[in-house]
Amino acid sequence: MRKDYEIIKDLITDNSKVLDLGCGNGELLAYLKKEKNIKGKGIEINGQRVSESIARGITVYQGDMEEVLPEYPDKAYDYIIISQTLQEIRNPELVLKHSLRVARFVIVSFPNFGHWKVRFYILCRGRIPPNIGGFNYTWHETPDVHPLSIRDFEDYCKERSIRIVKAHYLNEDREVNISPNFFATLGIYMITQSS
Amino acid sequence: MEEVYYVETQYYTFAHPPNELVLESGEKLGPITLAYETYGELNKDKTNAILILHALSGDAHVAGYHRGDRKPGWWDNMVGPGKAFDTNKYFVICSNVIGGCKGSTGPSSINPATGRPYGLDFPVITIKDMVNAQRYLIDYLGIEKLLCVAGGSMGGMQVLQWTVSYPERVRSAIPIATASRNKAMQIAFNEVGRQAIMSDPNWNRGDYYGKTPPNTGLAIARMVGHITYLSEESMEYKFGRRLRQKEKYGYDFSIDFEVESYLHYQGVSFTQRFDANSYLYITKAIDYFDLANGYGSLFEAFSNSTQIKFLVISFSSDWLYPPSQSKEIVRALEANGIDVTYREIESSYGHDAFLLEAEEQTRIISSFLRYVYEEIR
Numbered sequence: 039m040r041k042d043y044e045i046i047k048d049l050i051t052d053n054s055k056v057l058d059l060g061c062g063n064g065e066l067l068a069y070l071k072k073e074k075n076i077k078g079k080g081i082e083i084n085g086q087r088v089s090e091s092i093a094r095g096i097t098v099y100q101g102d103m104e105e106v107l108p109e110y111p112d113k114a115y116d117y118i119i120i121s122q123t124l125q126e127i128r129n130p131e132l133v134l135k136h137s138l139r140v141a142r143f144v145i146v147s148f149p150n151f152g153h154w155k156v157r158f159y160i161l162c163r164g165r166i167p168p169n170i171g172g173f174n175y176t177w178h179e180t181p182d183v184h185p186l187s188i189r190d191f192e193d194y195c196k197e198r199s200i201r202i203v204k205a206h207y208l209n210e211d212r213e214v215n216i217s218p219n220f221f222a223t224l225g226i227y228m229i230t231q232s233s
Numbered sequence: 234m235e236e237v238y239y240v241e242t243q244y245y246t247f248a249h250p251p252n253e254l255v256l257e258s259g260e261k262l263g264p265i266t267l268a269y270e271t272y273g274e275l276n277k278d279k280t281n282a283i284l285i286l287h288a289l290s291g292d293a294h295v296a297g298y299h300r301g302d303r304k305p306g307w308w309d310n311m312v313g314p315g316k317a318f319d320t321n322k323y324f325v326i327c328s329n330v331i332g333g334c335k336g337s338t339g340p341s342s343i344n345p346a347t348g349r350p351y352g353l354d355f356p357v358i359t360i361k362d363m364v365n366a367q368r369y370l371i372d373y374l375g376i377e378k379l380l381c382v383a384g385g386s387m388g389g390m391q392v393l394q395w396t397v398s399y400p401e402r403v404r405s406a407i408p409i410a411t412a413s414r415n416k417a418m419q420i421a422f423n424e425v426g427r428q429a430i431m432s433d434p435n436w437n438r439g440d441y442y443g444k445t446p447p448n449t450g451l452a453i454a455r456m457v458g459h460i461t462y463l464s465e466e467s468m469e470y471k472f473g474r475r476l477r478q479k480e481k482y483g484y485d486f487s488i489d490f491e492v493e494s495y496l497h498y499q500g501v502s503f504t505q506r507f508d509a510n511s512y513l514y515i516t517k518a519i520d521y522f523d524l525a526n527g528y529g530s531l532f533e534a535f536s537n538s539t540q541i542k543f544l545v546i547s548f549s550s551d552w553l554y555p556p557s558q559s560k561e562i563v564r565a566l567e568a569n570g571i572d573v574t575y576r577e578i579e580s581s582y583g584h585d586a587f588l589l590e591a592e593e594q595t596r597i598i599s600s601f602l603r604y605v606y607e608e609i610r
Contacts, residue, residue, distance in 0.1 A: 095604040
């Protein structure tokens, strides 16, 4: 299994209620269901991916998370997962705010645009690197409308008094311990606003 | 080559006086006959039964062939061996609604009190009454709990009514292209249809059996209805401004355009297979449908349905029962903590998509049913 999925699996407790925002083909929820016996649900806007999730036995809502999340009641879920989706969301502020309200813990992972390769690419070539986040998108194709770095995210949490319960930094499949904003390609956080 | 699946309509009669069915209106109806068909085999534990509910003009003949017929049942692309509702695995039941004209008791049936067809003496029925009648059939078949109730349009309304009226009798539900209540625009179209029938002199206050029926009115009602089942895009694709068997405009009021010819054909052929009074009664039942009625809100209506698993399906171009109304259902279910999956299928077919988009529906419905069935085994 993907290393980031394994880390997410280890962050959540057995039998918990999990909502996956932008659940894609349902692979992560199916994995958590199998490993942790979670009661899971996904939100996904792409119809084909919704069908793939259904084929995996996942409960899924086809629609826009920014539209439905505000209607969910407080603490309806134990965990909300935003796996490599945060940078694609139109209004990440709104989604994070409501996620922290709707779930006790929010697990966020995102590609780190502070990684040294990104920095050097821009510095040396003066162009936006085509492979941020592991995909070969050009600037006009990329769905990443809100690229962010590990430092950006941690500053954001500090400003909003969001508590970081746990942080993991990955460079490809290996954990990074030194200067993560420079060496990690992916940050994975568990955050909360509960006391 | 696919094997031809032959099926026969069966009949079950119940609610014999003095034990008539008490209707929502307070009136009584009995005896009641339901025409129904079954497909596949009921397993030993009776846990594999699926009830399919039909729409306004549907009937019990959901799939397969009647001997001598050239056309299969109305949802044959979805029901049968290896299909979405796989009759190799599941026992599928479909019955004609009360008020209908395809073998179940309706306004064209003989009124035992007079020995003549009911006509307007037939009591006004509701979606809830249709479901209550179906429950007798399910009891008779010895099924304690249905694996699934499924249907589109008015069939979807019956699905929702089942989950509210008999939550303990249903494991899962698939309401398709439907709504929890009929709204103004939907009532408006139905009223145009009814007025077309009632303004036809042959209607004769519903007393036309054995005489010339109000075919003109019924055909116009069907034409209006048919427009609402399509979409602007699908009509443009299907007909455009193409002329019917002529090179230039006729400059008269005969048929010029393909779309006119199509609607005329749909209207006239409908009169061959449907009873005008049934059209009045069934559209009225649809108009009266409001699931929240008597509960205060839709949320409260579903408050006892928490053990049921839902798959709600809508279609992007359906403007008669648009995705927004399916989402209303989903919201009310979610607010009750009910397990609900929602899929909005991209389609240009309009409301008719539930009968036509077999591939995508098959993919999600067969998966959904497989997991529901696995859970109980």
